[in-house]
Amino acid sequence: SVKTGGKSNYRFYDQKYYEKLRARHDKEDDLRRAIENDEFLMYYQPRVDISTGTTSSMEALVRWQHPSKGLLEPLDFIPLAEETGLIAGLGALAIEKVCAQLARWAKTGQELVPVSINVSPRQFDKTDVPKLLAESLAHHGVAARLVEIEVTESSMMSHGGEVSEVLAAIQGMGIKLLVDDFGTGYSSLSQLQSLDFDVLKVDRAFTAGLEKSEQGNVLFAAIITMAHALGMRVVAEGVENERQIRILKSLRCDEIQGFYISKPLPPSETQPILPKWFFPSTA
Numbered sequence: 001s002v003k004t005g006g007k008s009n010y011r012f013y014d015q016k017y018y019e020k021l022r023a024r025h026d027k028e029d030d031l032r033r034a035i036e037n038d039e040f041l042m043y044y045q046p047r048v049d050i051s052t053g054t055t056s057s058m059e060a061l062v063r064w065q066h067p068s069k070g071l072l073e074p075l076d077f078i079p080l081a082e083e084t085g086l087i088a089g090l091g092a093l094a095i096e097k098v099c100a101q102l103a104r105w106a107k108t109g110q111e112l113v114p115v116s117i118n119v120s121p122r123q124f125d126k127t128d129v130p131k132l133l134a135e136s137l138a139h140h141g142v143a144a145r146l147v148e149i150e151v152t153e154s155s156m157m158s159h160g161g162e163v164s165e166v167l168a169a170i171q172g173m174g175i176k177l178l179v180d181d182f183g184t185g186y187s188s189l190s191q192l193q194s195l196d197f198d199v200l201k202v203d204r205a206f207t208a209g210l211e212k213s214e215q216g217n218v219l220f221a222a223i224i225t226m227a228h229a230l231g232m233r234v235v236a237e238g239v240e241n242e243r244q245i246r247i248l249k250s251l252r253c254d255e256i257q258g259f260y261i262s263k264p265l266p267p268s269e270t271q272p273i274l275p276k277w278f279f280p281s282t283a
């Protein structure tokens, strides 16, 4: 009958639901195990000064060397880590790895550029991130000015809590603060100014928009003008071709990052481009 059919349908959906739930639990267990075993490594992507072509910083981007699935990118595990709170442990690992890497690079006698670390406000709930940074820097004998912190605009706005207090404490240590993926959240530039950020990283959607229309250029120009008026340097994310560099130069953008300069690299391949990297247009 119709009634029985309905009932079995419900059972079907129930089963699907529980399968999904189970898969999620398995993935969560896998991630927890991976954090305990430390199956993570950092890749590094340079950020380049647009007028000199030299590397001003490197961004640390986490990768999961999964025992059976290979090298996984953040999209495969960061969202789950954030939902489950596992981001606290993962974030602590990232800070430790970056400081250890900076110490290793320092041993080679090269002049170092700062490394920026992506941080999620969810980490602030469970861990004292300023303390973690201070301990890791001290342990590896690394100067605070060699570390920068990136927080995405959207995560900052969606997270209540005491985000600004924690960020102010980090900045008080001499660590620069960067707004990441600007333009994808709902903040106003005045909100950002009250947090006193040093650098504004404009989301790659705006960089992609540069070639599309005159409007795209006007929008980017307005962001740069306002950011400069508020005392922030501006980074264009996702630069993929020379045309974008030319436009960004004319708009007085300060720094660029993207596959055209370099994709994120393992530390072994990053070393040769420290501390300087001249991008092709000025080489």
Ligand code: C2E
Residues within 6 Å of the ligand: 045, 060, 061, 062, 073, 074, 075, 078, 087, 091, 094, 118, 119, 120, 150, 152, 180, 181, 204, 237, 238, 239, 240, 257, 258, 259, 260, 264
């Ligand atoms: P993000 O911080 O905005 O990092 C930039 C992302 O864009 C990176 O992806 C990078 O590989 C990619 N990208 C760089 N240049 C280009 C380009 O020219 N074109 C295109 N299409 N993409 C480009 P990735 O490494 O997959 O990281 C994704 C996101 O995961 C990061 O976005 C960041 O929000 C998050 N993430 C990475 N590492 C960490 C971490 O250690 N902790 C936390 N909380 N989040 C992290």
Ligand code: MG
Residues within 6 Å of the ligand: 059, 118, 150, 180
């Ligand atoms: Mg970032």
Ligand code: MG
Residues within 6 Å of the ligand: 180, 181, 201, 237
């Ligand atoms: Mg970004």
Ligand code: MG
Residues within 6 Å of the ligand: 181, 203, 204, 237
């Ligand atoms: Mg982005």
